[in-house]
Amino acid sequence: MTKPVQRRRIQHVEVGVGVTPRHDSLAAEEPLEIRVAGASFAVTMRTPGHDFDLVAGFLVSEGVVARTDQLHAMRYCAPEQDENTYNVIDVGVSGRGAHVAASRERHVYTSSSCGVCGLASIDAVATTSAFDVSADDVRVDAAVLAALPDRLREQQAVFERTGGLHAAGLFGTDGTPLVVREDVGRHNAVDKVVGQALREDRLPLTGTVLQVSGRASFELVQKAAMAGIPVLAAVSAPSSLAVDLADRLGVTVVGFSRGSSFNVYTRPERVVA
Incomplete structure (x- = not known):
């Protein structure tokens, strides 16, 4: 089986200095x-x-x-x-x-x-979920949400070596990491998180937060809802279609989670500020 990290010989160019042969670590695809x-x-x-x-x-x-x-x-x-x-x-x-x-x-x-x-x-695309995330009464402290991107990054072992992977992490409301997965595709990283939970018979994932390293897209909202995850947080922006779907399904969408601030686009009552 192919390893998640592969080594390649490259030419490193630094303007005004010169060209240096070296090896670089790449994320496998x-x-x-x-x-x-x-x-x-x-x-x-x-x-x-x-x-x-x-x-x-x-x-x-x-x-x-x-x-x-x-x-x-x-x-x-x-x-x-x-x-x-x-x-x-x-x-x-x-x-x-x-x-x-x-x-x-x-x-x-x-x-x-x-x-x-x-x-x-x-x-x-708008697959009907077996779980009703709109009924989830989860509450998450704002400070916990703001800290999740850093906690996710701490778990990204392959990213540290390659700089070329997305990550998705499932967290408890106290910020405890439950499972973190990496992949070249952000949707794959989420599928790996959900799949691990399914194989351990933990669906629906009520009372949890899904933190992703990229943007919050329509597909990620759908995947969260299908797994019964009530809160989706992203370091970048959500799309308009993602927010529309989240509003319809009852998923809380958090975007631009950076440093000590973030935006809440849907179901803000779940975030305790």
């Missing part, structure tokens, strides 16, 4: 084909590592599974009986999930920067 019951479901670009968490979280986001008992054995398999590259995972699902998987049409390729652009229709 490889395709992962997800198959459901042997049938190709989607292909996404990801950083290898925690692949089973990624697949499980992805299926939660797609509305294919919502409980641990709906997810059956996952295994790496070799495409066309060739040598196993650990870039193909086949998973079994039961109950309604099998029907949902069969009805979800995706294009062959989904980039690491977009989790929903592979869907054939934008109407299929």
